[in-house]
Amino acid sequence: MRTVYLDNNATTQPAPAVIEAMLPFFREHWGNPSSMHAFGGRVKKYVETARAQVAALIGAEPAEILFTSGGTESDNMAIRGAVEAFGGRAHVITSRVEHPAVLEPCRWLAGQGHALTEIDVDSEGQLNLAQLRGALGEGRCVASIMWANNETGVVFPIDEIAAMVKASGGVLHTDAVQAAGKLPIDVRRTPVDMLSLSGHKLHAPKGVGAVYIRKGAKVLPLMLGGHQEGGKRGGTENVPYIVGLGKACELALGRLAGEASATAALRDRLEAGLLRTCPDARVNGDRANRLPNTTNISFQYIEGESILYHLSDAGICASSGSACTSGSLEPSHVIRAMGVPFTAAHGSIRFSLSRYNTDGDIDHVLATLPGIVEKLRRMSPFVRAPAGGR
């Protein structure tokens, strides 16, 4: 059966060129880059090449890039490391719609006696900037505000946010795990102090990521016991994966503009098609400021897990913010923070595309999903009058 993969905000297919670039570092160049012999030592230059490739994607200096195990570690390291370096009680500011890899460390810090403010979003998922401004007025802070949301794709006005935080004298981290490789990022223009990105969201494998730490920004290490990465992140370098991440960043930078518009065109066709063929469907999130690859659509009066299982039977991979799929009993915190009505919250489906999707993929979803929605609605006690007649 044909697989139509539309869950790229969860993970992406590693690019063939990335895998090719990695293989020699399993087979031949498996030395330790810290070694004092040529066999190991020559590996170091490939790590440094990768560092430059990652830096280039976001307009950073190579020395400002540290390799990590992925987005979660990057987020933890930036937030907890910055608060530890802060000295004394810090005011931590974040948004209600962050990924748990940001929200949980922030809430943990609150439990350790630091102050925490979580900024609201509006019904479009956009950050309440007035509230942020108010919170920034309460003294120097460590803020972590995402570049783009993983569930809705909503992009925050990060330039404006960075300017506000900088003006207040605070430190700003941004979780750019979903933005990196999909949107142009230039830390010379956007004055964030720290930025997280993850390999497997941009066609590198799982288990590798990076954190950008602006030169001069103070961050204490989480991992002790190694001189690697300038003593900021101990542990022998995961060379094959670092090389893979570098290659993936290089590919992403090279095709950024063209890929974004091609993906957005497919996404828009999918979205328009579903809204046209499925009654009582609505898009969640600010459509004017959104990742090019993401759409989050609620099918009212039916439940997300049921939709996903039927889609899966048809070979279509997507995800949902419904309670049953979030592993808890309530819909996703992002959907709830936006105040999406209950009629729609449990039936939200996220489609996230990539460079590998085709018109045929979209055709397959458009031919399949309306029937699933109708089948489930026919079964739902909340649908009184049949829509469109049957």
Added chain:
Amino acid sequence: MWDYSDKVMDHFRNPRNVGVIPDPDGVGEVGSLACGDALKLTFKLDANGRIADAKFQTFGCASAIASSSALTEMIKGMTLDAAAKVTNQEIADYLGGLPEQKMHCSVMGREALEAAIENHRTGGRAKRILEGKVVCHCFGVTEEEIERVVRENRLTTVEQVTNYCKAGGGCGKCKPDIEAIIARVRLELEKRTASAAAALRPKLTNLQRIKLIEETLEREIRPALRKDGGDIELIDVSGSSVQVALRGMCTHCQSAKVTLKDVVEARLREYVEAGIVVEEAPE
């Protein structure tokens, strides 16, 4: 993905008896859009008072749809007295089991069936209404409902209660109340089994008693305490008097102290000797 049985997937993909019976003999509705699942059950009786037909409408996940479909299949042909005795576990068993976190789907089936039978017998409201003390305000679950799932399914942890009836799955503020209900129901259950078991058991030597107490603490008490970073230590046994001390996180926990005597004593009475009295060792 959830580890659903083939039977769950079959009933999800090909649900039996979807719809509403016109002019039904009983209607039962439970759940809501806010809760994330809901079920409307209707049935029609034959001339002998047996369920001739049953239909459902469900808003919910794959296992909610499968549980509803299974329920309608199970009750067809039953008398109302027999149907009233269907338990949530029987619905789960019919489906070859449900993931623990999805047991509430089977409970929803049982509740809808009860509401429909009640509606037939008394002409009462088809929609289940909350009666009694509401413990979980997020999901509108009453003390009585929690007691019932604990009793019928022999639940021991708050997490299980959440899996079975959603209580505690929202803001979590009611978790201490749920814990108290579990302790109370278990105590009541254990008193019953303890008195039955004690009559059969031979008298123990002191060494046997100590060994049995230590085994019982290890098996029945410590796992739950350790989950919260605590522990319990056996200090002394003198006849039927048993001294224990709480360790780690439990030392500071008021709820641990309150439940210590009741729960530990009940377990020891059940598994060791009926006359055991538990005391906290002086510090």
